[in-house]
Amino acid sequence: xxxxxxxxxxxxxxxxxxxxxxxxxxxxxxxxxxxxxxxxxxxxxxxxxxxxxxxxxxxxxxxxxxxxxxxxxxxxxxxxxxxxxxxxxxxxxxxxxxxxxxxxxxxxxxxxxxxxxxxxxxxxxxxxxxxxxxxxxxxxxxxxxxxxxxxxxxxxxxxxxxxxxxxxxxxxxxxxxxxxxxxxxxxxxxxxxxxxxxxxxxxxxxxxxxxxxxxxxxxxxxxxxxxxxxxxxxxxxxxxxxxxxxxxxxxxxxxxxxxxxxxxxxxxxxxxxxxxxxxxxxxxxxxxxxxxxxxxxxxxxxxxxxxxxxxxxxxxxxxxxxxxxxxxxxxxxxxxxxxxxxxxxxxxxxxxxxxxxxxxxxxxxxxxxxxxxxxxxxxxxxxxxxxxxxxxxxxxxxxxxxxxxxxxxxxxxxxxxxxxxxxxxxxxxxxxxxxxxxxxxxxxxxxxxxxx
Numbered sequence: 001x002x003x004x005x006x007x008x009x010x011x012x013x014x015x016x017x018x019x020x021x022x023x024x025x026x027x028x029x030x031x032x033x034x035x036x037x038x039x040x041x042x043x044x045x046x047x048x049x050x051x052x053x054x055x056x057x058x059x060x061x062x063x064x065x066x067x068x069x070x071x072x073x074x075x076x077x078x079x080x081x082x083x084x085x086x087x088x089x090x091x092x093x094x095x096x097x098x099x100x101x102x103x104x105x106x107x108x109x110x111x112x113x114x115x116x117x118x119x120x121x122x123x124x125x126x127x128x129x130x131x132x133x134x135x136x137x138x139x140x141x142x143x144x145x146x147x148x149x150x151x152x153x154x155x156x157x158x159x160x161x162x163x164x165x166x167x168x169x170x171x172x173x174x175x176x177x178x179x180x181x182x183x184x185x186x187x188x189x190x191x192x193x194x195x196x197x198x199x200x201x202x203x204x205x206x207x208x209x210x211x212x213x214x215x216x217x218x219x220x221x222x223x224x225x226x227x228x229x230x231x232x233x234x235x236x237x238x239x240x241x242x243x244x245x246x247x248x249x250x251x252x253x254x255x256x257x258x259x260x261x262x263x264x265x266x267x268x269x270x271x272x273x274x275x276x277x278x279x280x281x282x283x284x285x286x287x288x289x290x291x292x293x294x295x296x297x298x299x300x301x302x303x304x305x306x307x308x309x310x311x312x313x314x315x316x317x318x319x320x321x322x323x324x325x326x327x328x329x330x331x332x333x334x335x336x337x338x339x340x341x342x343x344x345x346x347x348x349x350x351x352x353x354x355x356x357x358x359x360x361x362x363x364x365x366x367x368x369x370x371x372x373x374x375x376x377x378x379x380x381x382x383x384x385x386x387x388x389x390x391x392x393x394x395x396x397x398x399x400x401x402x403x404x405x406x407x408x409x410x411x412x413x414x415x416x417x418x419x420x421x422x423x424x425x426x427x428x429x430x431x432x433x434x435x436x437x438x439x440x441x442x443x444x445x446x447x448x449x450x451x452x
Contacts, residue, residue: 015045015185015257018235022268027234029227036227038271040157042180045260047253049184053085053122053147060179062143063119065091069111069133070124073099074149078187079124082147086122093118103131104164111136118142123178126150126195127302131161131175138175146178150191151199151259153304156181157267160276162303167347170288171428172276177267183260189251194305196248196259197403201308203262204398205283206238207389208311211318212281212432214387218380219372220431228269228278237261245401282432285424286310290412292427293344294420299411301404308403309410313421313450315391317433320446322384327377329370330439333360340426355429361439407452418447 021027023043025035041060049056057066066086070079075096083094095114101107111132115121121144123133130146137144138161148156155162161175188196210229217224232238240258247255269278276284287306290298321328335356341349361369373380395405404410407417422443425434437443 013254013257015047015183015261016043018231019043019045019261019264022231030230031226036268036272038157038268039159039177040180043157043183043264044180045183045257045264046185047257048186049147049182050081050186051085053082053182054089056180056182057086057122057145058089060143060145062121062145062179064089065093065117065119066122067093067095067115067118067120068122068124069095069097069115069129071097071099071101071129074125074129077190078147078149078184082122082124097129097132101128101132102164103128103135103162105166107132108136108139108163112140115142116140120144122147124149126152126156128162130156131163134178135161135163135173135175143179145180145182148181148183148260149187150195151188151256151263152191152195152202152302153199154202154263154266154279157264158270158276159274160270164292167345167351168292169348169351170292172280177271181264185253185256185260188260189253189256193249193251193402196256197245197401198302198304198308199259199263200241200245200248200304200401201306201311201398201403202304203241203259203266203279204389204394205279205281205307205311206232207387207394208283208314208318209277209279209281210387211384212314213277215380215384215433215436216431218376218383219369222431224277225273227272228266231265231268232262235261237265242397245397249402277430281430282424282434283307283310283314285427285430285432285434286314286420288427289420289424290416292348293423294412294416297413297416301410301412305404305410308398309405309407312391312394312398312405313452314433315388315394316450317437317443317446318384318388319391321433321437321442322381327370327374328436328440328442329373330361330366330436331441332363332366333435333439335360343423344426352426352428356426358429359431359435366439414452417452421447 068083086092124147159177160172163173164170216222241262244255244258337353340353398405
């Protein structure tokens with residue numbers, strides 16, 4: 001069936017259909033019939049918001065003394081304009097951070113210090129800048145709103161922030177969502193094309209994350225809900241995002257509009273579930289490992305670019321494992337605190353070991369797991385295959401969107417990539433097919449044969 005874009009009564013594309021229904025509580029989960037609560041007052045995706053910042057921000061009640069925070073990449077794109085539009089209605093302090101800002105503990109403390117005199121914050125930017133304002137205002141108990149400048153990641157509306165701790169460990173921490181997210185599609189379409197392509201990479205994780213989250217639910221009795229994935233299919237948003245993604249290179253407003261709908265719906269899923277499981281499984285652990293441990297070999301690529309490549313590789317791992325007629329059998333997890341400290345250093349090593357130990361299998365647990373996996377394998381294979389997008393198809397659509405598809409295209413040396421694949425399971429206590437393949441003694445063989 002051909003995808004049909006959302007339409008307004010005037011015949012123009014209505015970018016906010018479904019989004020309004022979820023925020024207002026009108027949309028109900030088809031599985032449970034319950035309303036889905038999300039912590040937003042408004043999300044507006046419009047073809048242009050030029051001249052409207054004060055009218056948008058005023059109803060959000062974030063104060064009349066505001067810090068407008070941008071960086072050297074976004075201040076000219078939109079930051080200065082937003083500050084100008086807010087003056088007269090509010091007292092505005094413009095704060096510009098460097099373009100290479102990272103969301104780490106010192107930068108969060110600096111953000112708190114530079115904005116402490118303001119009632120609330122208006123962040124104009126994406127990625128690390130957005131997370132820095134999110135966590136700084138969360139710690140201070142202040143409110144903020146967000147003006148998005150590039151569809152480079154799916155965390156605008158998430159209730160969590162990705163923070164690098166003082167010891168170098170990158171983790172997802174509880175924070176708060178913005179009171180509102182405002183998207184000017186004309187501004188976003190003018191961003192360098194690799195930015196929406198990176199956001200596409202961060203969004204195409206759905207089939208990979210769903211496979212791993214469902215498998216964990218079936219095999220380990222962890223929580224699972226279909227609701228985040230149902231949201232993508234109400235108005236065929238995932239299909240339309242894929243179909244229009246070749247338009248990023250031409251600055252297509254339509255392509256950026258469908259990308260943002262998926263980014264927003266993904267953030268709804270995060271808030272509905274109360275965690276990032278619906279869009280962050282093994283593929284995100286790979287990206288986090290690269291950011292934390294690639295060191296000088298890190299090519300400077302973004303999280304979304306890395307997640308896109310990791311998703312393709314994990315999709316191939318899924319295909320390989322699910323092609324086995326007989327269920328793989330795991331052995332007790334080979335895990336040692338000494339090895340963790342040797343690989344990652346004293347502080348991070350012990351922290352990561354404590355988390356990884358929670359999902360490890362001793363001999364008894366491995367035997368129980370193997371019996372359950374063997375019993376479920378025929379049915380589980382069919383369930384998971386229905387959720388997948390073929391990895392060769394993922395490669396095709398990622399290339400069409402303008403994103404990297406291999407480690408070499410990322411600029412990451414192959415030995416470092418394979419080390420990331422091998423040890424990404426160490427990053428956090430979240431079971432994935434990386435754990436299954438490694439404990440079954442199949443991961444090394446897969447990596448030696450996987451093209452990159």
